[in-house]
Amino acid sequence: MTTIFSKTATTLTPPFLVLGIESSCDETAASVLRYTKEDDIEILSSIIASQDEEHAPFGGVVPEIAARAHMQKIDYIIEAAINDANIEYTDLAGIAATSGPGLIGGVISGLLAAKGLALSLGRPLLAVNHLEGHALSPRLAAPCAFPYLLLLVSGGHTQLLSVNGLGDYTRLGSTVDDAAGEAFDKSAKVMGLGFPGGPNVEKWAAKGDPNSIPLPRPFKGKDHADFSFAGLKTAVARAWEASDKSDIAKANICASFQNAVGDVMRERTLRAIAMFKSLHGELAKRFVVAGGVAANKALRARLTELCDTEGLSLLAPPLKFCTDNAAMIALAGAAKLAAGDIDDLDVAARPRWPLDQRAASANPASGYGKKGPKS
Template identity: 60%
Template sequence: MGLESSCDETAAAVVVFEAGHAYVASSIIASQIEAHAPYGGVVPEIAARAHVAIMDQTVLKALEQAQLGFTDLTGVAATAGPGLIGGVMVGLLTAKAIALAQGLPMVGVNHLEGHALSPRLEADVPFPYLLLLVSGGHCQLLAVKGVGDYQRLGSTIDDAVGEAFDKTAKILGLAYPGGPAVEHAAQSGDPKRFDLPRPLKGRPGCDFSFAGLKTAVARAAAILSPLSAQDINDMCASFQAAIGDVLVDRTRQAMASLPLPAEVPGRFVVAGGVAANETVRARLKELCDEQGWSFFAPALDYCGDNAAMIALAGAERLALGLSDGLGVHARSRWPLDGDAAHAAPKFKTGRKGPKV
């Protein structure tokens, strides 16, 4: 069983993992969109209280959907970070209680590892592969060499791509959550109308930057205010095109720098909430076709936060003999490549530093 509560989804799932292949027996996700919509973003205190209120019911629904009981489980996993610490604690403590009561092995899963392995829920995606992790809180390129073995190639130096989508939606007065709203509006817009910047495009390395793009959207919107419906559609289409250009450029750089043996074919995975964006998927698929790489992405149900990917990550770790005791603690920050994060941090500490 896997539990996920790192942000604003309370999720529980049961995954059967045998001979390296996964089958999702159940996946329950309780969204908090209505609770956070009036604020235009996730409020940590509201999220934590909502997790407390419905986590037990979500667990029972997952078992019911899988037609199993607690005694049928062979292990339990939960997101132990990174994320909103109040929410992370709810799922992790629930998993500890189940593990203690049933005498089961317990795994504290890195939420990012869940995303990294999520395509393996439905497809045979052998290691190694190049991963583009794009979500509301993360944007990074990693070489995935195996379970627990990740090498960071590049990361955002300011904001995540999903956060840029949400902020653009807020600037333009679109509904929350912003990502789907921007994508929908862009379908009726002209992607060439607004000449928006492509931060770091063409620069050496694989890092990202989206703060300047958000600022450009805000300035263009202020000049045109009040915005017509077509103005909003065109702005969304132009913004989405800029995002696509940046992601393709940075991914191309990573493909060129990824140290792969000659006999290993190129495999590319895009995962995370923004991977549900059809335009982004299509642009990255075109890049893979151009480079002769295989393209993988999780099903739309497993792009956003979900517990099936956490259950899979836990099962893959248990299959390798890796587990945690009940003393595993919740973490608000937890990089996949800890060595790179400590050796070359993208963010400096300090009162005036970025919120991340």
């Protein structure tokens, strides 16, 4: 199948193939996706190269190391995705890549690779907002009609948004300081649990008593849907400093921390559900959780119980598509291509790119450096 795209065309009729490239943080990824319509999607390949080994000695992602690793890996990861999909480059209808938000060195690496392919193949470039990739990621597994309430929770983001349609988002709440995933990672670092921190905290939490350590629930009882995790993170550090540093202490602190995050998530989401229902009335039926922290099974269970209580259906991408991946970027790019929304080759990489630009401009949730690399 060879697809020729006319520069004068405004839309391209599906089905077609799109290559997605993701490099916004510490995962170098490429994926080929066949897009027939928004509820008919086939992932032909999804290749992810982790950088955990490179960053483990530092207990977190080092931007300079991440950028260098992306440059070293990006070409063969793309080639692996094409080979795994059993297609030729000329079969592609478009090239999608994360162009923000994220660690700027990594974003530039992936975006430059996409620009080179788009230019050499004569195919359109699709600059994708990384957050929109997460927002659409449940559609990688099953149909998910608009509108839906989205909890985007990861190492760089904790946001509640009303997803009204492609490119149409209303922010209902966000973190005023640290993201939930950053709190997981920093808590793990304090206790020496290793990197990546989130999965290690979850493992230790399974061995502990979730009610053993008194920890704060920031914004408890407040009449809004914003989050705060800086104080909780500090409380964990103090609890660890005061402990006997035993395995029992590790397990109990992890369990108590995870329980506190679950309480915060539930209460803030409950407030957002009320706001979402006021916006959409009878159409407010679906709740989506996405992002790396969405892989935490205990938090999923809490949110599932909340949705059952509130009469919403919970949709979440498979665990392998919760963390950063290129399939979600290919999907967002394919949706843009079907709508005729393509980008010029001079499109810039962006370290910051909120989904709801209007809300972010009117009420920025944090300043530089407050919420991690992808605020």
